[in-house]
Amino acid sequence: MVAVPESTRVRGFSGRDAPSFDLIRKCVHCGFCLPSCPTYRITWRERSSPRGRIWLMKSVAEGRLDLLDPVFAEEMQLCLNCRACEAVCPSGVHYGQILETSRAQLVQHRPQSLRERLYRMLGFRILLGDMHRFRTANKLLRWYQRSPLRTLVRRSGILRVLGLEHAEAMLPTIPARFVVPDGRFFPAENERRGRVALFTGCVMSTAYAHVHEATIRVLTRNGFDVVLVSGQQCCGALHVHSGELEQGRELARRNIEALESPYLDAVIVNAAGCGAMLKEYPQLLQLDHSYSERARAFAVKVRDVLEFLVERGLTAQPGALPWSVTYQEPCHLAHAQRITQQPRVLLRAIPQLRIVEMAESALCCGSAGIYNLLQPDMASALLERKLDNALATGAEVIVSANPGCMLQLEAGLRARGLRVPVLHLIEVLDRAYTAATVPAARALPVAAE
Template sequence: MSDLQVLQDKLNYDKTFDCVQCGYCLPACPTYETMERETHSPRGRINLVKMVAEGKATVNDLESPIEKCLGCMACTTVCPTNVQYGEILEGTKEVIDEQKEKTKRRQQMERFLFDEFFPSKNWMDTLGDASWFYQKSGLQTMAQRTGASKIAPLHIEEFEKVLPEMPSPKRRRDRAKRYIRKRPSTAKVAFFTGCIMDSVFFYSNENTIELLLRSGAEVLIPEEQSCCGALHAHTGKKESAKELAKQNIDAFEKENVDYIINNAGGCGAKLVEYDHLFEKGTEWHQRAVRFVEKVKDISEVLVDLDHLDFQKPLNKTVTYQPSCHMTNVQGVTDAPLELIKKIPGVQLKELDRPDFCCGSAGIYNVVNYEESMDILDVKMEDVCGVAPEGIVTSNPGCLLQMKLGVEREGLNDKSDAVHLVDLLMEADPQ
């Protein structure tokens, strides 16, 4: 096989011909709307991939348009020819990652982040514990008063303002591995805690467990689970994503559960695509298919079990900002809305464009901050038109991004962003 044929295979060149350049994707693409450039639209990116695969352009020509893509998959929901944009995107990112010239320092940083930091529960606990100390010791207040946080890289000054309250190290480590409250249980489930969810949104994870228990489920938390691999796949590190998938499949199939629960739209989207990582007919593909069949968002399972009776009226107006990956990849749309509508006293006002991305997209808002803020501004214009007292989300990245949007708009005294499970617990379900 020639070098060009190898490149075409990695770029999923054959799939680019499904795109007929009709332009249906243009109104759905956030980066096309904010950047107003054809190269930053889905069809423009596909055309560039095709040109590179044919030797008419270089991989360098692809780098900026591909790295500026949110990967929100909104284009796939409107595409009349069912273009597999996600496969083209991840294949292209893998090629870019392989051919990109990197300094030794960047190589070391990537190895640390993707091979050691995100897959490690110890590192995630350390991140959570350090954030707790930063909040409780007064360092956060001091840094904000003196302006010291402004010298931090990657706009950390903005994000640290909207971090949720962190649990103590003791509370984090005292969490059990198995919970059961009602016998017989309504279902036996395993909870995928997620790396960022468990380190930064620990209380939301606790509320997820509690909601499942109040629904009568038995809840297991496999100790050997790891990062879902979404960040790895989205940055072109497919082999690392495969290894993490194998680790998670192995960890969860040891327990004979009815569901594998997640509460993060981005993580869930990767989990339900594990079978795409392996060649059909192989043992790992078969195991991945069985794994995927059990993966469910927390909202779907709570609706299916239907055992929650909300006791406390909240008497507030809320809007729902759906996770792109939960909507466009997992196909979960109705369950969160159904749960919100069950809460007494809550008035749900839907956004004009709920499916428009908030600009978080994993770590997009960190590595492409300015572009992300342009997208967030469009989203917040929609939110301000609804003027809710609460913005409900279903993904940690979306939650931080919407909190940042509230902060940027100066709406802290009027509105806040909250994860769906936290809103449900606030209504005292029994």
């Protein structure tokens, strides 16, 4: 461990995005959060627990620990921001907020290497800063994946030099068709019960375009018009989780502008991470006086698709699927949005579907946005644990509800040479609807390439 040189010491938090001391001091260090924390369960060290991290934040705020102290920086990075601790905290510490602002402090004060700055610029600003650019890049990626160049690049060793070997292996196969927010309108089938917008997001609109299509089918079948409202952007979650709060705010404003409409009953999200972010726009924009009110009005309309379907009830009866499935809970669905019952209610609505609960279903799989690229060791320890738990159920299909988890699980299964399909819950429901009329849809799905 390197000591902090005297000249670069930073005492306490400062500026607008400082972790709230009132929130930090709400922690009465009861320790109830410890067993819920994935990094604590792997290391059993207090510093890698939520209580330990809050104590480190408190020590920085009180000037007892330097902001640039390696212990502080390491722990803020090692945290998955899965927020399992937040869900069990009796004192109501909004852990996500103080973690994200702590990371913002590090971004502001810690000298970044040229490489880190380059990656941040490329990833957050260029790729995720504009969805049009993102999709163009995805098209290039598809071309790369299908060309002989891929084999060449993989053999050349250049990926290792750039430190991108792991990232490249994680990439999902990019399909030919994307679901883009181009203003398209899908009318409700059967009796019309309302009109919703689908939040298209980044990777959901490209690699997981088929999940969007399934979502649209399930919603229209249940009586909702679906609009692909144009002008919407990336939700900004990856930015905010990495301490790039300003960029996150910019995206939030653009999404609010695009999606705040009195003609919409709800904004539907099928990616848990995006849903949690959209619901937290009021917090993100609370000091922005021209947007704080609009953010509040916007956030009340945001619904995860599973939450929405249970809230409004299914009007169409799903057909039978004779599969056994196990459900892997996305952290930002279970902990950040506290949606745990609805997914199971929907699965139970499918005749003949057998649900086998896995152990530790709400313990993070290690994906956590781009965490698996930044902290590969911890991420893979958690992934292996998750796969062991999931496979121990003997289920034929692993079901989740967030692209990050699905990517992570698929990569893990590929590495083990297993061909267990990973599906978004809405895809399962969509298949069940198809199975009601097309018996062939009852066949087990095949794993993604």
